[in-house]
Each structure stands twice: as structure tokens, then as C-alpha cells.
Amino acid sequence: MTVDIFEVNRIVEKYRKKKGALIPLLQEIQSVYGYVPKEAIEVISRELSVYPVEIYGILTFYTQFYLTPRGKHTIKVCQGTACHVMGGKEILEYMADKLGIAEGGTTEDGMFSLERVACLGCCGMAPVVMIDEDFHGRCTVQKLQGLIDSYRDEKAK
Ligand code: FES
Structure with missing residues (x-):
């Protein structure tokens, strides 16, 4: 390109x-x-x-910079202490598996980029995932499955 x-x-x-x-x-x-x-x-x-x-x-x-194109949506999975204790590692593994990309990667369709981040500043809601500007707290695999599917459905419309 x-x-x-x-x-x-x-x-x-x-x-x-x-x-x-x-x-x-x-x-x-x-x-x-x-x-x-x-x-x-x-x-x-x-x-x-x-x-x-x-x-x-x-x-x-500087982690703020990217050398490759980013996805339409950026998914940040918190790996801070509180989120780690509450299953953040499993959430990150699930997301990588579901999207078929490693952290730092972007899906082939350009829809999602996946990132590991330190504390997102809302530890009381751990484990936390941020998609674009939206925070999603007390995340579970089931909750994220529906969430990611809703973003994919938005593309299909
Ligand atoms: S450790 Fe995840 S929001 Fe603070």
C-alpha cells in the first residue's frame, strides 16, 4: 500500500x-x-x-507510536496488578485467541488491534478492557465474546 x-x-x-x-x-x-x-x-x-x-x-x-496501520478498533487489555489478580492474563489470552492475533497485532480485516496495557486507572472494576474510548469492567470471557461480536455486527451493517 x-x-x-x-x-x-x-x-x-x-x-x-x-x-x-x-x-x-x-x-x-x-x-x-x-x-x-x-x-x-x-x-x-x-x-x-x-x-x-x-x-x-x-x-x-515511546509506546504511543505505531509503525504499522492500526485496526478500526483498538482493544486494550489491562495487565495491572488488580486486573492480573482478577484474571486479566486469561482475558488477554482469550482475546488473542478469538481475534487470531498476538498482542500488538491487527486482524487481517483491519477491524481490531490488540494491546496489553498497565493500569487503566479503574482497578475497582477489574478486570478491565478498553475498546476505543469505552471502558468495560468486571470482564468475563462470555461478556467479551458478545462485545466483540457486536463490533463485528456493526461492520456487517
Ligand atoms: S490494574 Fe487494571 S485498571 Fe488498574
């Missing part, structure tokens, strides 16, 4: 004269594309005279 780099050029121009702006620049690129395409890294490197290894260093250090 080729990436239209028009927006990359616009964003690079915006940050060209700002010192130490590499992280906000990358954040803005990700907000447009949903990840940071390798084509964008090439443009940044060339236009701002930054070594690609430096850019990749930032992208791999």
Missing part, C-alpha cells in the same frame, strides 16, 4: 524551524495516518537532516 505523503510534507514544513520538535511532528503524522508510515520517516530524514535511526529510536522507545 502506498501512502499519500502530501500531509507529511505539510506537517514537516510546519515544524521545519522548530527546535526539538521531532516528537510533536511524529505525533501529528500519527494523528493523520493512524501510524507513522516508513514513507514519512524517509521524508523527515531527508527534509530535516535527521538520521532514520534517530527517528526509529524515538518511535520504538
Whole structure:
């Protein structure tokens, strides 16, 4: 898949004269594309005279950045202490199995991305799963099965 780099050029121009702006620049690129395409890294490197290894260093250090396209829905399974005690590990294994992807992966249909996260800040509802901006507490495999199916049904409509 080729990436239209028009927006990359616009964003690079915006940050060209700002010192130490590499992280906000990358954040803005990700907000447009949903990840940071390798084509964008090439443009940044060339236009701002930054070594690609430096850019990749930032992208791999900060967990907020993605190097591959993300799914339409992001599922975050909490693995903090409270959620772990309440079965978070089993929830994550179930989700990986149901979606057929490893954590960090995206389903082939581009519908879901699966992530492991530390505490989501609502431990009293453990185990917790977040889908996009919605929190789902006291999760069970049965509850999640219905939930994921409802997202899939939404696609079928
Ligand atoms: S440990 Fe899961 S929400 Fe805090």
C-alpha cells in the first residue's frame, strides 16, 4: 500500500524551524495516518537532516507510536496488578485467541488491534478492557465474546 505523503510534507514544513520538535511532528503524522508510515520517516530524514535511526529510536522507545496501520478498533487489555489478580492474563489470552492475533497485532480485516496495557486507572472494576474510548469492567470471557461480536455486527451493517 502506498501512502499519500502530501500531509507529511505539510506537517514537516510546519515544524521545519522548530527546535526539538521531532516528537510533536511524529505525533501529528500519527494523528493523520493512524501510524507513522516508513514513507514519512524517509521524508523527515531527508527534509530535516535527521538520521532514520534517530527517528526509529524515538518511535520504538515511546509506546504511543505505531509503525504499522492500526485496526478500526483498538482493544486494550489491562495487565495491572488488580486486573492480573482478577484474571486479566486469561482475558488477554482469550482475546488473542478469538481475534487470531498476538498482542500488538491487527486482524487481517483491519477491524481490531490488540494491546496489553498497565493500569487503566479503574482497578475497582477489574478486570478491565478498553475498546476505543469505552471502558468495560468486571470482564468475563462470555461478556467479551458478545462485545466483540457486536463490533463485528456493526461492520456487517
Ligand atoms: S490494574 Fe487494571 S485498571 Fe488498574
